[in-house]
Amino acid sequence: MADNLTANNQLKNILGMDRGTAPANVTTGLGLILWGTGLFLSNEASAKVPRYGEDTLPDVEAMGKAFDAEMEATGAKLDSDIGTYGTNVQGGIARDLVNRGLSDPGVSKASQAQYGQSLSGAYALAHKTLALAKSKASSVVENARINYLESVSKGQMDNLVKEQARKAGLWSALGGGAVAGIKEMTSKIKPIDAPATPLDALPDELTPKPVEGGYIPTMPGFPAKRWQDIKE
Amino acid sequence: MANYSSAMDSALSLINKQYSNVSGYYDEATTAFETQFSDYSGNTMKDAINAIAGSGIYESPVSEMGLNRKRASLAETYATGKSQLAGEKLSALGSIDSQRIGYYQNLATLQNANAMNKAASNAAMWGTAATVAAVLV
Numbered sequence: 001m002a003d004n005l006t007a008n009n010q011l012k013n014i015l016g017m018d019r020g021t022a023p024a025n026v027t028t029g030l031g032l033i034l035w036g037t038g039l040f041l042s043n044e045a046s047a048k049v050p051r052y053g054e055d056t057l058p059d060v061e062a063m064g065k066a067f068d069a070e071m072e073a074t075g076a077k078l079d080s081d082i083g084t085y086g087t088n089v090q091g092g093i094a095r096d097l098v099n100r101g102l103s104d105p106g107v108s109k110a111s112q113a114q115y116g117q118s119l120s121g122a123y124a125l126a127h128k129t130l131a132l133a134k135s136k137a138s139s140v141v142e143n144a145r146i147n148y149l150e151s152v153s154k155g156q157m158d159n160l161v162k163e164q165a166r167k168a169g170l171w172s173a174l175g176g177g178a179v180a181g182i183k184e185m186t187s188k189i190k191p192i193d194a195p196a197t198p199l200d201a202l203p204d205e206l207t208p209k210p211v212e213g214g215y216i217p218t219m220p221g222f223p224a225k226r227w228q229d230i231k232e
Numbered sequence: 233m234a235n236y237s238s239a240m241d242s243a244l245s246l247i248n249k250q251y252s253n254v255s256g257y258y259d260e261a262t263t264a265f266e267t268q269f270s271d272y273s274g275n276t277m278k279d280a281i282n283a284i285a286g287s288g289i290y291e292s293p294v295s296e297m298g299l300n301r302k303r304a305s306l307a308e309t310y311a312t313g314k315s316q317l318a319g320e321k322l323s324a325l326g327s328i329d330s331q332r333i334g335y336y337q338n339l340a341t342l343q344n345a346n347a348m349n350k351a352a353s354n355a356a357m358w359g360t361a362a363t364v365a366a367v368l369v
Binding site (some may be wrong): 067119 | 296319344368
């Protein structure tokens, strides 16, 4: 007997379409697809969270650089001002000596050299005072920067942990949904090892029954046939 | 989430105004110091020269040693005054920058909370829509 359960009929059997139960499985499949899509889109939506502090970090870094530049500029200005003052005083020394009749170049040179040494001492004292001020000011700014960076690191770590937890929940939910979907579909499948035959579909009163001698009654005028000679 | 933008903008503009004020105060203080020191150094040297003249050594090279000591003292005063002013300016700017960093720290917290709330509401919207669609189907 040829296998009358063709590939098409097998598919219909699996989906239950030959028994009129297709809508439940198809709607189940559609429902799972929509649910999975929603989970995916919700994950995408919740993933659009900016990294903590990403908008403010460039501004804080720029501030740090600007303050360092301000300190450098202030130190350079101080050197320039002291240098200008020293130059003016040494020029005054030369004029003053001339006014007092001390025109000997050696006197002028010695006086200016002596003043130059004392000016170096003034430079050193000024730099010491400024260095102390720079140290205090920069430590205040650095402490604030460190606190900010610590808060950014903690915030980013918190967001990362939440994101991982959400993804873990997402995959477990999808996995659970997939398992539920597969169970739903497989529960409606008819066993394949009991293929249907055309005879199974016939009501009992039409099912041919063996008669005496193995012949099936036929239409008048037609020769009787044996049951065993009937071919598919 | 409440709109925090206008309040934070006001805070930042106030901090920036303080920053520019410090620069203005420093320039005023520097000008005042230069003027006062010029008067002080002029009077000091005049007194020293008068003393030398009174001693009769005004035209002698040895008078330069005494005058140079006065000049060195004035240079030290000038350099110390200038560096103290510069140090005060850096201290004020550092304090204001510290406030500004604190502002950015608060702003980062508010921005993150706002973003998390928006993301959660979007996620809930998609999840609800999908669930409803699945039920209807």
